Amino acid sequence: MPEGHTIHRLALDYRRLTGPVRVSSPQGKFSDAAALLDGAELTRTEAHGKHLFLGFRDSDWVHIHLGLFGKVTFGDAPAPPATDTVRLRLADTASYVDLRGPTTCALITDAEKSAVHARLGPDPLRGDADPSVAYRRISRSRTTVAALLMDQKVIAGVGNVYRAEVLFRHGIDPYRVGREIRPAEWDAVWADLVELMHEGVRNNRIDTVRPEHTPEAMGRPPRVDDHGGEVYVYRRATLPCHICGTEIRTADLAARNLFWCPRCQRH
DNA sequence: TCCTTATGTACAA
DNA sequence: TGTACCTAAGGAC
Numbered sequence: 181m182p183e184g185h186t187i188h189r190l191a192l193d194y195r196r197l198t199g200p201v202r203v204s205s206p207q208g209k210f211s212d213a214a215a216l217l218d219g220a221e222l223t224r225t226e227a228h229g230k231h232l233f234l235g236f237r238d239s240d241w242v243h244i245h246l247g248l249f250g251k252v253t254f255g256d257a258p259a260p261p262a263t264d265t266v267r268l269r270l271a272d273t274a275s276y277v278d279l280r281g282p283t284t285c286a287l288i289t290d291a292e293k294s295a296v297h298a299r300l301g302p303d304p305l306r307g308d309a310d311p312s313v314a315y316r317r318i319s320r321s322r323t324t325v326a327a328l329l330m331d332q333k334v335i336a337g338v339g340n341v342y343r344a345e346v347l348f349r350h351g352i353d354p355y356r357v358g359r360e361i362r363p364a365e366w367d368a369v370w371a372d373l374v375e376l377m378h379e380g381v382r383n384n385r386i387d388t389v390r391p392e393h394t395p396e397a398m399g400r401p402p403r404v405d406d407h408g409g410e411v412y413v414y415r416r417a418t419l420p421c422h423i424c425g426t427e428i429r430t431a432d433l434a435a436r437n438l439f440w441c442p443r444c445q446r447h
Numbered sequence: 448t449c450c451t452t453a454t455g456t457a458c459a460a
Numbered sequence: 461t462g463t464a465c466c467t468a469a470g471g472a473c
Contacts, residue, residue, distance in 0.1 A: 183454050248455045249467040265467065281467040283456060339454050
């Protein structure tokens with residue numbers, strides 16, 4: 181679930197809560213902060229990369245990071261009894277929102293929130309993003325472009341799926357290093373991420389396959405990739421590339437699974 | 448019922 | 461580089 185598009189979508193969806201909000205932590209780890217916030221209004225929500233901020237009162241923020249396992253579920257009132265894994269439940273008269281399994285769920289100040297923004301790179305989903313800030317680091321780096329795209333200090337919000345897919349879409353070998361990425365290539369990758377990730381927010385899933393490469397257009401039987409979106413390479417190891425038929429490859433890179441087509445992504 | 452896996456990150460050595 | 465953390469789904473038995 182959680183790459184940047186999921187978090188931006190959540191920032192929008194949390195806004196369904198209006199008026200005084202009941203705040204609780206059935207699981208217990210956020211109980212003290214929940215008691216402080218109980219009855220306050222949710223006035224603002226914001227996302228930067230994979231970080232979500234829920235604003236209460238003047239300068240109270242709940243900082244949420246889903247990590248690998250975190251999930252948020254929405255429902256209509258009345259809220260059912262919470263199970264013991266619900267870290268944070270927000271509820272108004274009409275609906276409730278449950279958060280489970282986050283890496284981070286903490287009450288922070290404006291200053292602490294600023295510090296989080298400061299350590300994140302530009303986010304393709306934010307209007308204030310400056311892609312040249314990311315390119316400055318990339319163009320000076322001997323690290324692989326696959327690793328750079330996953331580094332949230334370089335670019336915020338891209339995860340393992342968008343990384344694999346955007347590199348495929350631009351024919352870029354994931355093992356090329358940052359210094360080998362030309363300005364025009366970066367411009368194209370960034371523009372593509374802006375478009376793909378906005379579509380991800382709209383649809384709440386990741387689709388990256390161009391219309392001309394869909395199974396229908398290619399005369400192949402329809403398929404559904406098992407993570408809920410249509411993709412070229414992510415988790416398609418040993419399956420034939422949708423374009424050239426070569427087996428998709430996979431490898432460990434910095435403890436994550438990398439996927440690519442060795443023929444379509446040469447240099 | 449157990450084991451593996453996952454769209455993530457931080458910290459220790 | 462390895463490990464810890466958090467949860468739930470799916471597959472092997």
